[in-house]
Amino acid sequence: MKPPPFDYHAPRDLGEALAVLAGAGAGGKVLAGGQSLIPLMNMRLAAPAHLVDINRLTGLATIEADAGGVRVGALARHAAVERSADAARAQPLLRSALRQVAHPVIRNRGTVVGSLVHADPAAELPAVLAVLGGSVRLARHGGGQRDVPAGEFFTGPLESALRPGELAVSAFFPALPPRAGTAFREVARRHGDYAMAGAAAVVVLDEDLRIVSARVACVSAGPVPVTIDVSQVCDRRPAASADWAAVAAAVRDRVDPEADIHATADYRRHLTGVLAGRALRAAAREAAGDGRDAGEAGEPSDG
Template structure:
């Protein structure tokens, strides 16, 4: 199939892009990587009257590591962020998750911010932003930019807080604190497919290597990434002493996945518990080895 007719715009500056978006309103769509949008256009699941191609706005192609985290511009490709050594040092979960996104040819073109705006609850990057308490910066013609936290940014399946006339110009992924570790585990039918279930984990230890906080963002079990704080279940214990069976039960009890052609609801619930435990253990191990003291499983 071919997309329905639209007016094509190719602004070369941010101000021009925001003006075009303001005029297009709800009838405009932004093209960055296009790895999600182009198929939707071709299948006529999206039929905008205006397509605003921002690929000529070079000021949005940035990866800035400063101010306690990584700020990724709207045109930074998956592959560029994955390959950034400074970004990986500041926030290793970004590289870990990006290696699981689709295939290299997709990552060469797709953008990090575009994936967040697409807001697929089965995608990896929304879960990463959620578990890290990151944010997305939105710009609009004639107004100040606003930062929307991950907890408010994802509003439903394929729906985000980006309003008509707004452009997501960057996303911020906070750095890890001391004695903190992250991990991302998922299961897909084929490498590169969307996950049937997945878990992004963040664990922080105290000075005695006991778990001070533990949280997971679960993938493919709700309309948005499902964030679960399991710190109290870990009971401020070293990882080796945690009742992991209780953690798994807590995760399974707090999710309500749907079944589909890929997996039943029961299998998704079971799998999410397994993956959450695995990711939390890996994250705890990373948090401890930061100071050279491995954690026994």
């Protein structure tokens, strides 16, 4: 199928891009990687009047990592962020999740910020931004910018806080405190497919290696990434003896996924609990300095 007619714009700098978007209003869509937008247009599920191609704005292809975290520019490709050693040191959860995104050919073209703006609750990166408490920076014509925290950015399935005329210019993924660990787990029918369920986890320990903070963001568990704090369930236990089955049950009780052709709601709820328990346990191991990680295949069931 072919997309409906549209006006194509190829701005050569950020100011021009923002001016075009301001003029296009609600009829404008940004083309960066195009891995989601172009199929939607071809199936006529999206019909923008103006397509604003930002691929000439090479100054947005940045990956900046420091002790505070990682800021990813709007044109930074999945593959570039996945390969960045500096980004992986500052925030290892990014690389863990990116390895689960689609296939290499998609990651070579798709962008991290574009995935966030697409706001698919079955995608990996919205969950990562949510569990880390990150933010997306939005710019508009006239020089105005605003940073929208993840908890406010995702407003519904394929819906974000991006307003007509705005451009998402970067996303920020905060670094973690000392004695913190992360992990990402998901299950898909085939590697590279959207996940039937998944979990991005962050665990923080105190000096005695007791769990002081544990939270998880669930994939495909609701209309937006579902972020759940299970610190109280962990009850400040040592990481090595936490009741991960109880943690998994707590997550199951707090998600309300929908059924589809791939899974019933009950199965997806059960799977979300299992994956959350596994991800949190792996994150706790990492935080405690235990490099062992059984991965998806070798881990026992969490109920």
